[in-house]
Amino acid sequence: xxxTILVHLINFIEHIIxxxxxxxxxxxxxxxxxNIPLPSEAILPFAGYLVSKGVFNxxxxxxxxxxxCVIGSIPSYYLGYFGGRAFVEKYGKxxxxxxxxxxxxxxWVEKYGDWAFFICRMLPVIRTFISLPxxxxxxxxxxxxxxxxxGSLIWSYFLVYxxxxxxxxxxxxKHIWHKFDIAIVVICLILGILYLYKHFKHLKD
Numbered sequence: 001x002x003x004t005i006l007v008h009l010i011n012f013i014e015h016i017i018x019x020x021x022x023x024x025x026x027x028x029x030x031x032x033x034x035n036i037p038l039p040s041e042a043i044l045p046f047a048g049y050l051v052s053k054g055v056f057n058x059x060x061x062x063x064x065x066x067x068x069c070v071i072g073s074i075p076s077y078y079l080g081y082f083g084g085r086a087f088v089e090k091y092g093k094x095x096x097x098x099x100x101x102x103x104x105x106x107x108w109v110e111k112y113g114d115w116a117f118f119i120c121r122m123l124p125v126i127r128t129f130i131s132l133p134x135x136x137x138x139x140x141x142x143x144x145x146x147x148x149x150x151g152s153l154i155w156s157y158f159l160v161y162x163x164x165x166x167x168x169x170x171x172x173x174k175h176i177w178h179k180f181d182i183a184i185v186v187i188c189l190i191l192g193i194l195y196l197y198k199h200f201k202h203l204k205d
Contacts, residue, residue: 013043017050022060026068029152033072035097035129040065044156048163058160065156069121070149073131077144080135088132097129105133114143121151122158 016024025047032038047061080088089099104126108116117139120130134144 009038010042010046013038014046017043017047022056022064025061025064026071029065029068029156030072032128033069033076033131035076035132040127040155040159041124044159045163045166048160048165049167050163051160052164052167058157058164061160062153062156065160066149066153069152069156070145073145073148076129076131077135077139077141080132081138082135085136088136097132101126101129102133102136105130109133109137109139114139114147117144118147118151121148122155127151127155 013028016028018024020027025043028038028043029040032040032043044061044065047065048058050056051058051061083091085102088097088102105116105120108120108126108130112119117130117134121127131148
């Protein structure tokens with residue numbers, strides 16, 4: 001079941017980027033930044049793969065990813081800004097954001113201040129929902145969106161580069177995948193199920 005969902009998700013990502021190019025990268029990254037679990041870890045490496053094939057260059061792919069993150073962060077930021085903590089705590093589960101997610105984001109902001117928005121944009125999972133706490137805390141827009149762009153740009157360059165290297169060594173990856181395909185699938189499924197279980201468990205809290 002889960003592996004079927006993942007296959008459809010990856011096919012969707014590949015179709016959007018292949019048909020829309022850099023605009024597709026921005027669109028998908030904007031969706032991720034709107035608290036929708038569309039992983040950048042799947043979006044940007046495929047963009048990097050296309051870079052390795054000469055479809056577009058690494059800078060175009062990375063900047064498109066960072067730009068999409070900023071666009072997608074805008075509605076989430078203002079939802080937190082105008083809705084406030086009470087609204088998000090009550091209805092956050094509809095945006096896949098739990099109280100535990102908010103508490104974790106609060107700890108980052110309390111520890112690092114505005115720099116938390118820069119750091120969190122380079123961290124898996126938490127980067128998806130950090131915009132809501134930023135809005136709740138009424139973070140200064142110029143700092144928040146600047147740090148969002150810069151952190152996302154670094155994250156984008158990293159994942160696109162990973163995709164480039166994969167594309168350049170595709171035959172080696174295919175050999176490894178063929179040799180350990182069952183183990184890889186099992187590990188990915190277990191990690192995916194654990195993540196979904198913990199995340200949705202927190203939404204019920």
